[in-house]
Amino acid sequence: MPELTPGQYEIVYNMLSLAIACMFASFVFFVLVRNEIAERYRGSIVASALVVFIAGYHYFRIFNSWDAAYHLSDTGSYVPTGIPFNHAYRYVDWILTVPLLMVELVLVLGLPRNETASLLFKLVIASFFMIALGYPGEVDKASMSVFSNRGLWGFLSTIFFTYILITLIVQIRAAMARTSPQIGVLLRNTGLLTLFTWGFYPIAFMGPFYGLTGGSAEVFLQSGYSLADIFAKCGYGLMIYNICVLRTEEAATLKAR
C-alpha cells in the first residue's frame, strides 16, 4: 500500500464509514417497509434488504482492514503497517450481492413465472463468471498494460459484464412496453442508474493501464468503489422500492374494478 497524507487517508476512512451507515440504514428501511408491498413483488424488497445487509457487513470489514493497514507516523503522514489491506472483501461481497441485484430487478419486470426463473438463472450464472474472472486480474498488481494477466482476466470478465447489461436493457425495454408510462420511466431510470454505476467498476479495474497508481490512485479507487456501491445498492434498491409501490397500487386498482 502507498504512503498517504492525512487528508487522503481520511477521505477513504470517512467514505467507508458513510458506506456502512448507508447500507445498514437502507437495511432498516427495507425491513420496515416490506409489508406495504404486494406479495407478488415483496421478494424484490427482501432481496434489497439482503444486498445492503451483506454489503454493510463487508464495509465494516473493509473499514477495519483499512484502519489496520495504516498508522500515523511521527512525520504526520499515514504509512503502511505491513498488515495487508484485504481486497478480497469487495469480490466476496459482489459474488453474493450481484445475483441478488438481478433478483430485485427481474421480479418487478412483470414477467410470467417460468420466464422469470429462466432469465434469473442465466443472469446469476453470468454474474458469477463476471466476478470470479475479474478477481485474478484485480490482485495481479504487477500488470501495467492491457496485454497482461490483468488485461486478459478483465477481458474475460467483460464478456459476461456486457452480456448482463445487454440482457437487462432488452428486458427493461420489453417491460416498459407492457406497463404504465409512470412505471416505465422508473424502469428506464433504474436501467440508466445501473449503466452509470456499473460503468465505474471497469474504469477502476483498468486504472493501472493508464498510469493510475500510488496514493491518489488508491484514494480514487477506494472512494469511487464505495460511492458506486452506495448508488448501485442503496440508490438502486430505492428505485426498485418505488417501482414496487406503483406496482402495488396498480394491483390494488385492478382488484377494485
Add this chain to the structure above:
Amino acid sequence: MPELTPGQYEIVYNMLSLAIACMFASFVFFVLVRNEIAERYRGSIVASALVVFIAGYHYFRIFNSWDAAYHLSDTGSYVPTGIPFNHAYRYVDWILTVPLLMVELVLVLGLPRNETASLLFKLVIASFFMIALGYPGEVDKASMSVFSNRGLWGFLSTIFFTYILITLIVQIRAAMARTSPQIGVLLRNTGLLTLFTWGFYPIAFMGPFYGLTGGSAEVFLQSGYSLADIFAKCGYGLMIYNICVLRTEEAATLKAR
C-alpha cells in the same frame, strides 16, 4: 486537540454516551409504534427511525474516536494521544439525516402528493449544500476571524440554512391554517424546536470568531452539538410522532362519518 481536566473529558464522554442511548432508544420506540400510524403518515415514522439509527451509529463512532484521542497522563490530566479526533462523523451524519428530517416534517404537512415531492426535492438539495459547504470551514482550524476561509464557507452554508428555515416556517404557517387547532399547535412547536436547536449549530461554528478556543471551548462544542442533536432528532421525532397520532385519529373520524 487541547489538554483537558478529568472533569472536562468526562462531561464530553458522558454526553456522547447519553446521545448513543437516546438515539438507539428512540429507534426502538419508532420501530415499535409505527404500525399505530395511518399508512399515509407512516413514512414520517420510518424516516424518524432512520434518522436516530444513523445518528446512533455515528455517536458510537464519535464516542470511540473521543476515547482514542485522549489518554490519562501521570499528572492526572487528559492529554492527546496523537490519534486525531474525527470531526467528519458529524458532517457525514448530517448529510444523511438532515434530508430525512425534512421528509419527517413535510409528510405530516398534509400537502397533495405532487407538492410534497417538489417541496422535498428543493429542501433536500438545499440541505446537501448547507452541510457540504459548511465542512471545509469546520476543518479550517487556522481561521480566527469572520473574514477568513471559515467565515466564507460559513456564510455560503448560511444562505442555504436561511432558505431552509424560511421555507419550513412558510410551509408550517400554511399547514396550520389548513388543520385543526390541536395539530396546529404541535406544528408550531415543531417549528420552534427546529429554530432553537438548529440555531445552536452556527453559534458553535462561529466559536473561534469570538475567542472560543482551547479545552473549555472543545467541551462546550462537543456537549452542545450532542445536546442539540438529541433535541433535533429524538425530541423532534417525538413531536412528529404526536402529530402523526392526531392525524391518524382525524383520518379515522373522517372515515367513520
